[in-house]
Amino acid sequence: MPFAHRVDDSLSLNIDPGIGGSKSVAVVAYLINRETRDHNWTPNDPFFMPGWWIDNTPQFQKGILGALSRFGFELRDQLGRTRGSSAVDVGLEKAAGNLSKEPDRWVMDFSTSFLPTTASDTYYREAARDLSAYNVRLSSGQAVFERRADNLLATLDRIALDLGSSSAALEQYIGDNAGGIAPDFGADDLFYQVKGQVYAYTLVLRALSEDFEKLLSDRELTGLYAELLRSMTEAASLDPLLVVNGASDGVFANHLSVQGFYLLRARTQLKEVANILLK
Secondary structure, three states: OOOOOOOOOOOOOOOOOOHHHOOOHHHHHHHHHHHHOOOOOOOOOOOOHHHOOOOOHHHHHHHHHHHHHHHHHHHHHOOEEEOOOOOOOHHHHHHHHHOOOOOOOEEEEEOOOOOOOHHHHHHHHHHHHHHHHHHHHHHOOOOOOOOOOHHHHHHHHHHHHHHHHHHHHHHHHHHHOOOOOOOOOOOOHHHHHHHHHHHHHHHHHHHHHOHHHHHHHHHOOOHHHHHHHHHHHHHHHHOOOOEOOOOOOOOEHHHHHHHHHHHHHHHHHHHHHHHHHHO
């Protein structure tokens, strides 16, 4: 179990998308490969594997995958198309479909069949291959990555909605469970799932700032976008020794509240960026 536990929240990535490629696409492919190849994908570990007996790592990985899946749909529907009426990129469509698979499917899933099936991480690795192939085609001018304001606006709006949903989940959990006497074994599950989501979005948003560098500069958004990234980084970097869900006015900390604060701040800044892009 100690060897299976791994929450890799490093924000220093050295990724080269290649000339003409998309940094955000390269980041998504990298994260998928890191979590499913370099690290063990634990959410679908069966009971005889150590990953089944731990909870923080699986929740963190689920959070990462949830964010990447959401962004995968934005790549397919917004960034990878010239206009809304143009054809969908086949590679991006396949990648989005594979990233939408449930994260806990092992090679045997007796709820659906007694025969072997495709594990979740196999789908994700295939999505990473399709994304890398798309970036190669993009570098050679055979694919589209639209760097228009409306595409970035739509993507940021979807990310803001996703963060808002997580913020609401934190608020509800705090309201129902904060300050209890008994140990709270659910607080760390939610904390690490949100941490994984925010961590992935932080890297994606940072990469998008490079993909849309000229647009952000032309709209004088560089400073505000940097503030957004700082808020996201603070939320992604939270790493308490023990996740505590203390009363809001109590002696003990409430790490879910701290996490929620940075999420709300980041969501507000996302909305500010989006409002300027609308003008």
